[in-house]
Amino acid sequence: MQRDIRELIEKLTLEEKAALCAGIDNWHTYPVERLGIPSVRMADGPHGLRKETGEPGDNLLSNPSYPATCYPTASALCSWDTELMARLGAALGEECLAAGVSILLGPGINIKRSF
Numbered sequence: 624m625q626r627d628i629r630e631l632i633e634k635l636t637l638e639e640k641a642a643l644c645a646g647i648d649n650w651h652t653y654p655v656e657r658l659g660i661p662s663v664r665m666a667d668g669p670h671g672l673r674k675e676t677g678e679p680g681d682n683l684l685s686n687p688s689y690p691a692t693c694y695p696t697a698s699a700l701c702s703w704d705t706e707l708m709a710r711l712g713a714a715l716g717e718e719c720l721a722a723g724v725s726i727l728l729g730p731g732i733n734i735k736r737s738f
Contacts (some may be wrong), residue, residue, distance in 0.1 A: 625708065628680070628722065629726060631660065634658055634659065635658070639655050639658075642655075646665075647662060650664060651664055651665070652665070652726075662721055663725035663726060664724050664725055664726070665725070665726040665727070665728055666724040666726075667728050668691075669696070669697060669729075670695070670696055670697075670726060671694045671715065671718070672689045672691040672718045672722060673691065674688060674689045674691070675687070676688065691722070692714070692718060694711065715727060
């Protein structure tokens with residue numbers, strides 16, 4: 624189902640917009656049920672997908688993670704090879720979909736490109 628993002632943003636109250644920035648817990652956004660916006664799952668991952676095994680609300684980084692592919696560190700992936708980076712993004716996307724993760728937080732993205 625395609626939705627008009629601009630229209631949704633216009634319909635959100637200031638409180639709902641702020642709640643979307645804060646989240647229910649460390650890994651889930653607040654749903655906005657009146658607009659049909661579901662809660663979505665996020666995961667961390669400087670070297671791939673890092674989805675914790677703990678319950679929502681547990682302390683951040685205190686739980687073990689589910690097994691996942693570990694990719695090279697972001698500084699090692701600093702590349703202008705767009706085909707390689709597209710393949711990495713596709714692989715990360717497939718792993719997130721399989722794990723039920725909608726948003727992969729990407730620490731280290733594009734911070735390594737300075738002269």
